[in-house]
Amino acid sequence: MxxxxxxxxxxxxxxxxxxxxxxxxxxxxxxxxxxxxxxxxxxxxxxxxxxxxxxxxxxxxxxxxxxxxxxxxxxxxxxxxxxxxxxxxxxxxxxxxxxxxxxxxxxxxxxxxxxxxxxxxxxxxxxxxxxxxxxxxxxxxxxxxxxxxxxxxxxxxxxxxxxxxxxxxxxxxxxxxxxxxxxxxxxxxxxxxxxxxxxxxxxxxxxxxxxxxxxxxxxFQRGPSGRRVETTDQFAFYLHSIDALDALTQIVRQQAAHGGSSGETLLASYEAAKLTVIGNVVKYLPGLENPSLAASCLEVLHQRVSEQDTVRAMEQRSSGPQPRTAPEIQPLTGSTQQLR
Structure with a gap:
């Protein structure tokens, strides 16, 4: 080599x-x-x-x-x-x-x-x-x-x-x-x-x-994802996704506080990512076939995320990506190795 x-x-x-x-x-x-x-x-x-x-x-x-x-x-x-x-x-x-x-x-x-x-x-x-x-x-x-x-x-x-x-x-x-x-x-x-x-x-x-x-x-679904939840412990496995949000939250807030308009963009993109992660967890909630288990899993979920964010995440999942214009593409200037 x-x-x-x-x-x-x-x-x-x-x-x-x-x-x-x-x-x-x-x-x-x-x-x-x-x-x-x-x-x-x-x-x-x-x-x-x-x-x-x-x-x-x-x-x-x-x-x-x-x-x-x-x-x-x-x-x-x-x-x-x-x-x-x-x-x-x-x-x-x-x-x-x-x-x-x-x-x-x-x-x-x-x-x-x-x-x-x-x-x-x-x-x-x-x-x-x-x-x-x-x-x-x-x-x-x-x-x-x-x-x-x-x-x-x-x-x-x-x-x-x-x-x-x-x-x-x-x-x-x-x-x-x-x-x-x-x-x-x-x-x-x-x-x-x-x-x-x-x-x-x-x-x-x-x-x-x-x-x-x-x-x-x-x-697709070759790993552990996508398996049916039959216990709260199984649901807790999917809930580990929230750990990734916790790892990012403080970093994003600190950077956004000093970023002006770019800080607002940072927060908006992070918010979308947060709701996506929560929405991916919500999809594993048991349905009406097991209402008591669903209630228990929902209670566990709300120990980590708010009810409001849960609702917003479900709305994001149901609406899906909307048509949009491309972000402004700025001219290629300077070295892209300059990392912020």
């Missing part, structure tokens, strides 16, 4: 022995050869590490880092970012795949426009295409380019709902490191773990661009 890879692909892994071989195969098949593949095993209890070890024997570009105790996808990605040698990073979950041109096409776009963030299309795999068509549509890039103050509201539209997945972007590595540096080093996030990094990166980015190609294959 060359000493200076152009893109680092970071793969957090936890008990993905059945899928991680395909994930790594998709990395090894990248048309851009000058990459490194950093697998971070988050204390798996299955054969995930053995599968990665075997892949290392086939490809020296693969590196395996191990966390001694399960620390959450948030921390696994942090460890990968810390170890990355390339100026740009892609994130790949251990149960998904990259399409062959992902690294090459996004890097080329980043270099053309000196972009901090490059978005791209997502291919959603599910048993029924009809069940994921709207979701897949929402994951596709909305803008070809965004600059300066237009980046955050373009990626986190104040009217919501928002998409917060980190695997939707190629990131400038220093941008992600800056985002992580603003969050506690011991923070563990098991739900909505993408939000703090994608939001803070978008808030700091000076230039965003995108490619329309679908470059990531996401397997």
């Amino acid at each position: 060359p000493s200076s890879p152009e893109v680092s692909i970071i793969v957090p892994v936890h008990n993905n022995e059945e899928q991680v071989e395909a994930a790594l195969k998709s990395c090894r098949a990248q048309t851009l050869e000058n990459i490194e593949i950093i697998c971070v095993d988050d204390a798996s209890t299955d054969r995930s590490a053995e599968v990665i070890d075997a892949a290392q024997q086939l490809d020296r570009r693969i590196r395996l880092l191990r966390l001694a105790v399960n620390s959450s996808p948030f921390q696994a990605r942090r460890r990968g970012v810390q170890a990355a040698l390339a100026p740009y990073v892609l994130f790949l979950d251990g149960d998904d795949e990259l399409l062959p041109g992902a690294a090459e096409k996004t890097l080329r776009r980043a270099q053309e426009l000196n972009s901090d963030l490059v978005g791209f299309g997502i291919d959603v795999v599910a048993a029924s295409r009809d069940s994921v068509a709207d979701f897949e549509r929402r994951l596709q890039p909305r803008y070809a380019e965004l600059s300066h103050e237009a980046v955050l509201p373009g990626l986190f539209p104040p009217e919501g709902p928002v998409q917060m997945q980190v695997w939707r972007y190629l990131f400038r590595t220093e941008l992600v490191r800056l985002a992580y540096s603003r969050l506690p080093s011991t923070l563990r996030l098991y739900r909505a773990d993408d939000l703090p990094i994608s939001f803070l990166a978008a808030a700091a980015a000076r230039q965003y661009s995108s490619v329309p190609d679908k470059l990531y294959r996401y397997h």
